[in-house]
Amino acid sequence: MSEDGTPSISYLLDSNTPPKPVEIPVVEARILDLVDKISELRKLEVELERHRAILSPVRRVPREVLGHVFTFLHPYEREEKVRDAVGRKGLLQLSLVCKLWRDATLVTHELWTGLQIKPRHTLESLKSVEAWLGQAGSLRRRLQYEGWNLRSGEASTNRSRQSCSCGNPNTWPRREPGPCLLATSVMPQLLTNGPRLDHLTLMCSSTVCFGEFLDAMDALRQENTAAGPRPWDTLRSLSIKFRSIRLQMEGQVGPTFVGHLERLPIVESLEVHIPSPFEDDFDTPHLELNILPNLIERLTTLYICCPWRGPHLLKLLPHCCNLETLTINFGNCGSPLRNMEDHPLVQHYTASPIVLPKLRTLRTRMGRNLDLLYLLKAPQLVNFDIGMFRIAKVSEDALLLPVANFLDQSGSTRNISTFQLRACHIDAEGLFSIISNLTALTNLTLDDVKVEMDSLWKMFKGHDRAAANGGNELSFSRLEKLEILQLPPGYQLDPVVEYIKERGPSLRFRLVTSYNIPEQRVMKEEDIRQALRFSQSGVQTSVIPYVKNLYYL
Numbered sequence: 001m002s003e004d005g006t007p008s009i010s011y012l013l014d015s016n017t018p019p020k021p022v023e024i025p026v027v028e029a030r031i032l033d034l035v036d037k038i039s040e041l042r043k044l045e046v047e048l049e050r051h052r053a054i055l056s057p058v059r060r061v062p063r064e065v066l067g068h069v070f071t072f073l074h075p076y077e078r079e080e081k082v083r084d085a086v087g088r089k090g091l092l093q094l095s096l097v098c099k100l101w102r103d104a105t106l107v108t109h110e111l112w113t114g115l116q117i118k119p120r121h122t123l124e125s126l127k128s129v130e131a132w133l134g135q136a137g138s139l140r141r142r143l144q145y146e147g148w149n150l151r152s153g154e155a156s157t158n159r160s161r162q163s164c165s166c167g168n169p170n171t172w173p174r175r176e177p178g179p180c181l182l183a184t185s186v187m188p189q190l191l192t193n194g195p196r197l198d199h200l201t202l203m204c205s206s207t208v209c210f211g212e213f214l215d216a217m218d219a220l221r222q223e224n225t226a227a228g229p230r231p232w233d234t235l236r237s238l239s240i241k242f243r244s245i246r247l248q249m250e251g252q253v254g255p256t257f258v259g260h261l262e263r264l265p266i267v268e269s270l271e272v273h274i275p276s277p278f279e280d281d282f283d284t285p286h287l288e289l290n291i292l293p294n295l296i297e298r299l300t301t302l303y304i305c306c307p308w309r310g311p312h313l314l315k316l317l318p319h320c321c322n323l324e325t326l327t328i329n330f331g332n333c334g335s336p337l338r339n340m341e342d343h344p345l346v347q348h349y350t351a352s353p354i355v356l357p358k359l360r361t362l363r364t365r366m367g368r369n370l371d372l373l374y375l376l377k378a379p380q381l382v383n384f385d386i387g388m389f390r391i392a393k394v395s396e397d398a399l400l401l402p403v404a405n406f407l408d409q410s411g412s413t414r415n416i417s418t419f420q421l422r423a424c425h426i427d428a429e430g431l432f433s434i435i436s437n438l439t440a441l442t443n444l445t446l447d448d449v450k451v452e453m454d455s456l457w458k459m460f461k462g463h464d465r466a467a468a469n470g471g472n473e474l475s476f477s478r479l480e481k482l483e484i485l486q487l488p489p490g491y492q493l494d495p496v497v498e499y500i501k502e503r504g505p506s507l508r509f510r511l512v513t514s515y516n517i518p519e520q521r522v523m524k525e526e527d528i529r530q531a532l533r534f535s536q537s538g539v540q541t542s543v544i545p546y547v548k549n550l551y552y553l
Helices: 024-054 063-073 085-095 099-107 123-134 187-193 207-223 312-319 344-351 371-375 396-410 428-435 453-469 494-506 525-533
Strands: 114-117 142-146 199-204 237-242 247-249 255-257 269-273 301-305 325-329 361-367 383-388 418-425 443-450 481-487 510-515 540-543
Touching: 063 085, 063 099, 085 099, 114 123, 123 187, 187 207, 199 207, 207 237, 312 344, 344 371, 371 396, 383 396, 396 428, 418 428, 428 453, 453 494, 494 525, 525 540
Parallel strands: 114 142, 142 199, 199 237, 237 269, 269 301, 301 325, 325 361, 361 383, 383 418, 418 443, 443 481, 481 510, 510 540
Antiparallel strands: 247 255
């Protein structure tokens, strides 16, 4: 018996003896007592963690640091650095966690600088859009209108705002023409009376939509003639992308392009994407883009995608006196000057090439033939990025001769510090002839390039031996980064590694590579490091995941 007169049950704890009837209530009471104590301990444990949380280092992280962390949590929409519906929802959810997190989101103006607008955002959205952009403070604001399609989960319940038939009579299912979604969205009001913007991207359903948008802004301006400059007029950077275009018939002249590009504001950076809805045999050389010279003269950056055959670029480039970065996307045309040797502009600029006096970066995309380079001079060029349209091995006439002539007549061969070649099948001898003359290279990129690696690097070995005997500079003496990306099936890195091993400590650059082949068939990062370890090479190596590049971007 215990001191309080209840039966003792201690002997039961260390045996398998069944309890007597009088002992069962005692055991049950003890169980309840222990459960109560455990419950109290759990409450104390929760209280303990709450007290420990007071001393947590996270509480002492400044809200500015926390906000900077938030900038990495929610990626932007593509390359635009604007937040779509998902990104906006995620940011608002962060601000609802606690007061500290809310304060962190509000003081981090970078989180609010970019916004994507859809056709469903009508004038009723004006105050919320202005409030969002107002959180950006004094930072540069970016706005994107995405009028090409409505993703699942973002579509308006108003079926009339789910697609725009403006300028597209072939829309199915057919319905009565309605108001232009762009012109009746919040965009005209924002670009007329809204906050100042740095960059604007307009992804228009058609050139007709763009014209309706401009007319809507003009009408708003006439209602308030005393207002100051419109956000549209003070843009620094503008991107216009058309999904379709409409041609206008002009009597005996034939069809003309009405893109309203002559109504663009004066900006420093311009991106224009023109689609090609024509048949292959459609006559496009006579069409005019109508971008005004006073705009082109102010540009420092120009991206032009015009898949039309004809001398359209030859009418723009002579005015690019301040251009520093030029990207030419040939689209599905690939060679705009094909069979145009007798055109007066081609003949004129063949004899006297267009000089781009301040151009430092030149990029081409989707090129089948780079004959355009015969007509250009860029004496200040330092960055040269060539993206081809890889359907077959590129011929000498399509790439090597135009590039060599361009660099020679520009006098920039010894100035090029960055050279990038993409989506190209090329002879080793041809590629060697380009790279070996670029003696000032600090960055070299071969991205999705098919070339016989053994032959290419043997040529560099022979070049180095001849240079050493003549007391000249060896290859890649200034190179800081070599990228061999998307190495195609059947092509290996072994010749590159062998070349680096033979050069030993004379090379000090970073080698970055990725494969477009199954991982088990390739040299892994550790294999390359092991191969270079005993050569005392200064080359650092990293193998990165395969990422498919889109050369038309």
